[in-house]
């Protein structure tokens with residue numbers, strides 16, 4: 001539940017430089033994967049794991065066995081649009097981190113989608129209490145173009161940090177830039193600090 005939901009829309013605070021729109025727009029690079037059977041969808045967790053060299057695989061059905069929850073959150077695209085009060089249903093990313101923990105020194109994670117899209121996130125952002133591997137949006141399963149069967153949402157970061165068609169993550173021992181971070185976008189991407197572009201890092 002977002003803290004501000006009880007306020008009228010015109011009293012709500014949104015991150016600097018954002019304008020409100022009523023609905024999610026479809027925004028992504030490349031094609032929408034065809035997913036005939038979500039049972040066949042797999043996710044992998046590897047890299048600098050707590051158990052060196054360990055790789056974990058999870059099927060969609062196994063992800064569904066984690067505790068299910070909802071997170072109500074505003075959604076901020078770095079292009080400047082915000083959609084208020086999305087209800088995301090799914091599994092908290094921190095529960096998956098607890099099941100497949102990183103090595104102690106890990107600070108960054110590369111999150112992957114189908115077809116190679118990836119985004120860098122700080123482990124602390126991925127483990128934050130409202131970061132969710134979402135299978136549902138406003139009570140319905142995700143539409144194909146919005147990430148079916150599962151996408152990551154980290155509400156306080158710009159939404160490019162949340163891959164649709166989520167395929168897993170890699171714990172990094174050295175920081176590395178993902179798809180947009182390599183193309184001029186900010187390494188950490190906190191919407192409340194307006195961290196849009198890589199030139200702001202210096």
Ligand SMILES: Nc1nc2c(c(=O)[nH]1)N[C@H]1C(S)=C(S)[C@@H](COP(=O)(O)O)O[C@H]1N2
Nearest residue numbers: 024025026027028029077113117160163164
């Ligand atoms: N796999 C994948 N996920 C992605 C992207 C992408 O290009 N590929 N774009 C990101 C960006 S920039 C935004 S704004 C949101 C858009 O989500 P929506 O299409 O559900 O509105 O998805 C994010 N996740």
Ligand SMILES: [Mo]
Nearest residue numbers: 077078079160
């Ligand atoms: Mo975006």
